[in-house]
Amino acid sequence: xxxxxxxxxxxxxxxxxxxxxxxxxxxxxxxxxxxxxxxxxxxxxxxxxxxxxxxxxxxxxxxxxxxxxxxxxxxxxxxxxxxxxxxxxxxxxxxxxxxxxxxxxxxxxxxxxxxxxxxxxxxxxxxxxxxxxxxxxxxxxxxxxxxxxxxxxxxxxxxxxxxxxxxxxxxxxxxxxxxxxxxxxxxxxxxxxxxxxxxxxxxxxxxxxxxxxxxxxxxxxxxxxxxxxxxxxxxxxxxxxxxxxxxxxxxxxxxxxxxxxxxxxxxxxxxxxxxxxxxxxxxxxxxxxxxxxxxxxxxxxxxxxxxxxxxxxxxxxxxxxxxxxxxxxxxxxxxxxxxxxxxxxxxxxxxxxxxxxxxxxxxxxxxxxxxxxxxxxxxxxxxxxxxxxxxxxxxxxxxxxxxxxxxxxxxxxxxxxxxxxxxxxxxxxxxxxxxxxxxxxxxxxxxxxxxxxxxxxxxxxxxx
Numbered sequence: 001x002x003x004x005x006x007x008x009x010x011x012x013x014x015x016x017x018x019x020x021x022x023x024x025x026x027x028x029x030x031x032x033x034x035x036x037x038x039x040x041x042x043x044x045x046x047x048x049x050x051x052x053x054x055x056x057x058x059x060x061x062x063x064x065x066x067x068x069x070x071x072x073x074x075x076x077x078x079x080x081x082x083x084x085x086x087x088x089x090x091x092x093x094x095x096x097x098x099x100x101x102x103x104x105x106x107x108x109x110x111x112x113x114x115x116x117x118x119x120x121x122x123x124x125x126x127x128x129x130x131x132x133x134x135x136x137x138x139x140x141x142x143x144x145x146x147x148x149x150x151x152x153x154x155x156x157x158x159x160x161x162x163x164x165x166x167x168x169x170x171x172x173x174x175x176x177x178x179x180x181x182x183x184x185x186x187x188x189x190x191x192x193x194x195x196x197x198x199x200x201x202x203x204x205x206x207x208x209x210x211x212x213x214x215x216x217x218x219x220x221x222x223x224x225x226x227x228x229x230x231x232x233x234x235x236x237x238x239x240x241x242x243x244x245x246x247x248x249x250x251x252x253x254x255x256x257x258x259x260x261x262x263x264x265x266x267x268x269x270x271x272x273x274x275x276x277x278x279x280x281x282x283x284x285x286x287x288x289x290x291x292x293x294x295x296x297x298x299x300x301x302x303x304x305x306x307x308x309x310x311x312x313x314x315x316x317x318x319x320x321x322x323x324x325x326x327x328x329x330x331x332x333x334x335x336x337x338x339x340x341x342x343x344x345x346x347x348x349x350x351x352x353x354x355x356x357x358x359x360x361x362x363x364x365x366x367x368x369x370x371x372x373x374x375x376x377x378x379x380x381x382x383x384x385x386x387x388x389x390x391x392x393x394x395x396x397x398x399x400x401x402x403x404x405x406x407x408x409x410x411x412x413x414x415x416x417x418x419x420x421x422x423x424x425x426x427x428x429x430x431x432x433x434x435x436x437x438x439x440x441x442x443x444x445x446x447x448x449x450x451x452x453x454x455x456x457x458x459x460x461x462x463x464x
Contacts, residue, residue, distance in 0.1 A: 009069045009090050011047035017059040022050040022097065033074065033092040037138075039342050040082035040425045045072065045092040052097040054171060054179055054210040061208065062177025064091060065454050071175075072456050073204035075114065075146030078138040080343045081424025083150060083203050087458035095145045098210055103128060109168060109185060111213045114145025130216040133160035135252070136420075137325040148209050150422030151201035155252040155321065158244070158378030159284065160217060162420065164200045169213040172199050174206070175450040185213050198445065203422050204456040206449040220284035223251065224294050225312040225320065228301050229276040233257050233361060233373070236277040237354040239304040240377040243281075244350045248297060251284035253378035254324060255357070260331075260372035264323055267330035271323045276307060279377070280320060327374050331385050335370070341399030342426065344384035346407055348415035353380055359409045360384045360402075367398040381419040408433070428462045 014023045024030060025047050035042030046069075051057045064071050070090030077084055086092050098113030101121065105128040112121060118139040122131045135156035136142055142152065148170065153162035160166075169183040182196035183189070199209055230236040233255075240253055256264075256278045265272055279301070283293050298309055312320055331340055348356045357373060360382070364371035375382035384406060386399040407417045407430055417423075417430040432439055443461060446453075 009046045009067075011069060011091055013063050013067065014047055014049050014060065014091065017063055018049055018051055018056045020052075022052065024048040030092075033077075033094075034086070036074075036077045036079045036082060036084045038080045038082045038085070038424065038426070039340060040085055042085050043087055043089060045086040046089050048092045048094060050094045050097045054098075054173060057093070057173045057208050057210055058177040058179055060091070060093060061173055061175055061454075065175045065177065065452055068452060068454065070454050070457050071208075073145075073149070073208045075143035075149065076117065076138070076141040078142045078146065079150065079424060080345070080421045081418070081426040083422050083424035083456075083459060084146075085425065087425065090454075093208060095143065095208070095210065098145075103130075105130060107185070108216045108218075109213055110216060111169075111211065112144050114143060114148070114208075114210050114212065116144045118142050118144065118147065125216065126219065129219050131219055132166060132214050133217045134163055134166070135160075137327070144212055144214070145209050148200050148212055149203045150420065153376070153379075153381075153420045155254060155324075155376060157376055157381070157420075158253060159249055159251050164197060166215045167196055167200055167212060168215050170196050170199060170209050171211040172207040172209045175452060175455050180207070183213075187215065201422070203424065203459050205446060205460050206455065208455075218286075220251070221286040222288075222290045223282060223284055223317060224290050225280065225282040225317055226294070226298070227273065227308075227310040227312060227320070228279045228281060228306050229274050229308045230279070230301075231276070231305050231307060233277045233357050234354050235304045235306075236279055237357045237377065239279065239301050239306070241350050241353050242304070243297060243300050244378055246296075246300065248293065248300070250281055250297070250378055252280065252282040252376070254280040255373070255375045255377035255382070256280070256324070256327075257357075257361075257373040259370070260327060260374050263330040263334045263372055264327065266334060267326060268323055271319060273323075274308060280324065282317070324374070327372075328385075331372060331387060335387055337389065338387045339390045341386045341388045341396055342403055343421070344382070344403050344406055345418050345421040346382055346410035346415055347380045347419035348382070348410050348413045350378075350380045352413045352415070353377060353382070355413060356382055356406070356410055356415070360406055363402050363405050367402055369395070369398055369402055371402065376419075379419075380415065404429075423460045425458065428460065431460070431462050
């Protein structure tokens with residue numbers, strides 16, 4: 001369905017779809033939901049609604065679908081690719097009110113509402129000795145619904161996998177208001193098409209996820225970590241490739257380049273890192289064999305010319321990871337008046353990790369950009385961030401050129417344009433290049449689930 005991009009919609013029908021007046025028509029509230037954490041241009045929706053149940057979500061979608069009103073689902077608003085920007089106006093549907101939690105420790109599972117915040121969930125699970133493991137840097141605001149929508153992952157994905165690997169069952173509402181249950185509360189099933197896997201990563205373009213059952217893992221008895229510095233980014237990234245290729249299974253391996261280290265040091269008064277290419281290596285285990293694994297990891301780093309190895313005690317681990325989580329605000333504040341142009345997010349086969357790290361450096365130098373890199377290196381994921389003067393249009397264009405060139409290089413290396421941030425607005429242009437004819441099948445799936453095109457328009461699939 002084609003729409004006037006500048007049209008507005010009468011959303012007064014929402015007042016009858018939800019209880020307790022959980023609808024906002026006023027400008028001041030609507031403006032707060034025009035953007036997310038991405039640098040993409042926002043748009044003020046015509047209304048914001050906060051359903052408190054699946055039934056209310058169904059009522060909102062059925063009424064909106066009947067009237068042809070676009071609906072953009074929103075969770076924590078921490079997306080970096082414009083996933084939650086209401087590009088066509090209409091309704092922003094927030095899942096924040098759906099925050100119930102039911103823990104089943106004997107099954108190592110938890111059933112949660114889409115609005116539950118990641119860190120809050122793990123804090124509650126800790127009393128059972130369990131956790132939801134992917135580990136994301138925005139865990140203080142990101143919700144389970146948003147993580148499912150983008151198939152999010154983070155620091156611990158190298159050992160525990162991405163969100164998709166933990167979703168056992170989900171409840172979702174389609175565009176016409178049908179409530180569907182997908183999957184079962186078990187580790188595996190071969191019964192029919194895996195519809196839950198279609199919803200995971202679909203960014204609300206196929207339906208609104210309202211409830212999720214997640215598989216959990218135990219909190220490891222032992223954690224060991226080290227900060228390792230190297231002469232060059234190629235040496236550091238080469239150590240990562242060899243470590244994973246040697247069957248070492250770390251809890252996390254994080255790559256931080258020299259520019260990113262400088263930004264973190266400038267941002268923190270109480271944490272100081274040696275300003276060289278750095279790996280954070282963390283190992284998890286429930287037995288003393290962790291010491292042998294740590295020695296093995298050190299030997300691999302020595303083979304790649306490591307300059308220093310600083311073991312971190314358990315009491316220091318949280319401070320180190322908090323510093324890493326602060327990379328984005330550290331970048332934002334590094335140069336007064338400058339802004340983050342975008343946050344790159346690519347994945348390549350682990351053997352090609354040194355190649356993609358070097359590509360970012362080469363293109364950044366060629367385009368004269370201040371670019372820093374961090375990455376969940378153990379699974380081949382690299383993030384790159386250019387700081388720009390927002391008033392210098394030519395510099396901003398160069399930052400976008402860098403992103404395009406690096407993404408295309410990642411795809412050429414057999415990788416992907418996005419590892420965990422999702423497609424949103426920013427990565428639509430690469431979908432045909434990455435998926436080829438499979439894109440036509442994706443469009444067919446979208447047409448089946450959302451024939452009127454009301455669900456999160458302008459995301460994931462490029463225009464025909």
